[in-house]
Structure formats: C-alpha cells, structure tokens
Amino acid sequence: MGRGKIEIKRIENATSRQVTFSKRRAGLLKKAQELSVLCDAEVAVIIFSSTGKLFEFSSSGMKRTLSRYNKCLDRSETSLVQYEAERQQSKEVNILKDEIAKLRMTHLRMIGKELKGLSLKDLQHLEHQLSEGILAVKGRKEQLLLEQLEKSRLQEQRAMVENEALRKQVEELKSLVPSTERPMPPFLEFQPLERKYALVKPDVISSNVVCNCAVEKQGDSDTSLHLGLSTDVYCKRKAPEIASCSNDSGAEMDQS
Numbered sequence: 001m002g003r004g005k006i007e008i009k010r011i012e013n014a015t016s017r018q019v020t021f022s023k024r025r026a027g028l029l030k031k032a033q034e035l036s037v038l039c040d041a042e043v044a045v046i047i048f049s050s051t052g053k054l055f056e057f058s059s060s061g062m063k064r065t066l067s068r069y070n071k072c073l074d075r076s077e078t079s080l081v082q083y084e085a086e087r088q089q090s091k092e093v094n095i096l097k098d099e100i101a102k103l104r105m106t107h108l109r110m111i112g113k114e115l116k117g118l119s120l121k122d123l124q125h126l127e128h129q130l131s132e133g134i135l136a137v138k139g140r141k142e143q144l145l146l147e148q149l150e151k152s153r154l155q156e157q158r159a160m161v162e163n164e165a166l167r168k169q170v171e172e173l174k175s176l177v178p179s180t181e182r183p184m185p186p187f188l189e190f191q192p193l194e195r196k197y198a199l200v201k202p203d204v205i206s207s208n209v210v211c212n213c214a215v216e217k218q219g220d221s222d223t224s225l226h227l228g229l230s231t232d233v234y235c236k237r238k239a240p241e242i243a244s245c246s247n248d249s250g251a252e253m254d255q256s
Contacts, residue, residue, distance in 0.1 A: 021049060029057045042068070 011017040025047055036043040036059035044058040044065040058065050108114040109126060110133075118126070 017050075025055055029055070032057050033059070044069075 011020055028047070029045060032043045032045045035041055042060045042065055044060075044062055045056060046062075047055040049055070056062055105114060109118070110130065115123070
C-alpha cells in the first residue's frame with residue numbers, strides 16, 4: 001500500500017519534529033546533489049534548524065555561489081529599475097505626442113483650417129478666442145507705439161538740451177576772442193541834382209554850359225565820392241553827357 005498524504009503543518013511533538021527534520025534534511029541535500037550531478041547545475045543549500053544549527057550543501061563552493069547570486073540579484077534589480085524607467089518614459093512620450101497632436105490641431109483651427117467636425121458651440125468658442133487674441137495684439141501694438149513715441153520725445157529733448165549747451169559754449173568762445181573786424185561806414189543817401197537849362201545868348205551859352213557842366217561835375221564828383229567811384233571813371237562817364245549838352249545848345253541857337 002502507498003503512503004497516504006499527510007497534512008503540511010507544524011509538528012507539535014518535539015521528538016517527531018526532530019525526526020522528521022533529520023529525514024527530510026538528508027533527503028533535500030541528497031536531491032540537491034543529484035540535481036547538480038545529473039543536470040550540471042550549480043546548487044547551494046543552506047539550512048538552519050530550530051535550534052540554530054547550520055547545514056549547507058554547495059556543488060561549487062558556498063562563497064562562489066553566494067557571490068554569483070548577489071551579482072545576479074543586483075543585475076535583476078537594475079534591470080527591473082531600467083524596465084520601470086523605460087515604461088514610464090514611454091508613457092510620458094505617448095502623453096506628449098497626444099498633447100502635440102492636440103496643439104497642432106488647435107493651431108490649424110486658429111488659422112481657419114481643419115474646421116470640419118466642429119459644432120456650432122465649438123465654432124463660437126473659437127471665434128471668441130480669436131477676438132480676444134486680436135484685442136490682445138492690438139493692445140500690445142499700441143503699447144509699443146507709445147513706448148517708441150516716448151523714446152523719440154526723450155531723444156528730442158536731449159538733443160535740444162545739447163544744442164542749447166553748444167550754443168552757450170559758442171557764445172562764451174565769441175566773448176573771449178577779441179573782434180578784429182572794422183566797422184562798416186553807414187551808407188549815405190544819394191540825391192540826384194536837378195538840371196536846369198535856360199535859353200541865353202550864344203556867347204553866354206558856352207560859358208553857362210561850361211559853368212553848369214563844371215557845377216554838375218563838382219556836384220557829381222561829390223556824388224561819385226559818396227558812391228565810392230574813382231575820378232577817372234567819373235570823367236569817362238560824364239564826357240558823353242557834356243558833348244550832348246553842347247550839341248543841344250547849338251541846335252537851340254540855330255532855331256532862334
């Protein structure tokens with residue numbers, strides 16, 4: 001007859017518990033040895049009894065097996081951490097891709113594209129957003145224009161102050177340098193002399209003409225002096241006038 005199944009639980013009897021421990025420990029170590037030999041595996045078994053005694057088995061040395069175990073454990077933890085990080089990054093990448101797609105669609109709709117599929121309420125909301133955006137743009141533009149105008153006004157004031165300072169410097173320099181220019185004489189008013197010719201006898205005409213011409217010459221010479229003309233220039237200009245006077249006098253005598 002085969003052995004029946006026993007319930008796996010703690011054995012309350014200390015003697016039976018110790019006997020069972022010894023039998024099963026020996027069987028476990030034997031199975032571990034057989035596994036290492038048959039399958040060419042590296043097997044290590046560590047057993048502590050209820051009283052604290054140590055029992056172990058290792059097919060390749062306990063320290064070597066434990067060192068290998070620690071390396072594998074660290075590698076497993078690192079791999080697990082890397083896997084979790086990659087999974088989190090992949091999740092974040094997917095979220096970012098979705099947000100980029102939404103933003104691209106919003107941008108297209110803001111410029112009047114991809115409007116199909118929008119309801120009347122969505123279109124009204126889009127129109128409201130565009131209106132607010134236009135108002136914001138206009139406000140910013142006006143602000144920039146006012147800033148530029150204020151900047152130009154300040155530059156103009158600065159230029160006026162600099163010009164005033166330069167003008168004062170020029171006036172100070174003029175006051176320091178003595179004036180070497182001669183004062184210009186005032187212009188004299190020119191009054192032409194009236195010419196009066198009378199009908200006299202021929203013998204008197206020549207003398208009168210000569211006298212009148214002499215008087216006119218003297219008067220005109222004064223005038224020429226006032227005008228700044230030289231005597232030679234004046235004589236050259238008056239010679240034809242004297243000759244014409246003589247001719248006119250002779251003609252009047254012949255008519256008489």
